[in-house]
Amino acid sequence: MTGEDFVAELLVMVNDFCRTLETQPPAYSYIPLTSDEERIRVMKSRLYNEVRAAELFGTWLKTTPELEVKAIMAESAHEEMEHAELLSRRITDLGFEPFDYQPLPAQTAMFNAIEGLTDTCQRMAGFSLAGEAVATYLTQKSLQASTVPDWIKQPYRKITQDEEGHGSIPQKILQRYAITGERQEAARRAVAMRLVLFREYLNSLDRWAMGKDRW
Ligand SMILES: [Fe+2]
Ligand SMILES: [Fe+2]
Structure with a gap:
């Protein structure tokens, strides 16, 4: 299979996943939330x-041999820290403490599993392509929703602009490097894993954010 056909296959997996979130947007999108406490x-x-995304990109730098991918990761690490800055400032401005958060067990599992991916194509497919596509999809939904207050939308307008600006980069990298059956199969599994774990994280976040469970 060519790199182009392979990327098209991955995008079908990701778009199918997004479609399952269409009718009942998760808490992650802020859309079903009714109080500022839940939104915070x-x-x-x-x-x-x-923050965890920035750390991941940084962690991968040394073990990424492809120089152009290494450069993208270094830049991404910086950009994710800028996003963190925007969100932490917003939380502080509203009088809350941004860093007293304990990650949900499914969230820890998701990032630890992704961190364990060793091949550039797996990393690009499982983290950048699959994860950021779902995140951007849900962020755009929240920007369009009338139930999401403007103080939430403000930082995400900038965040989503960044993500859209380089949304096609993982696709280009995969088209170039995911050209053997072995690399494609590893990357395909990374996307599948990411989507399973993302689903778990979204479900946990629904329960916890809306006060239905401890996590
Ligand atoms: Fe980000
Ligand atoms: Fe990002």
């Missing part, structure tokens, strides 16, 4: 994701 919980959880 979700923002803290998503702040954690930004």
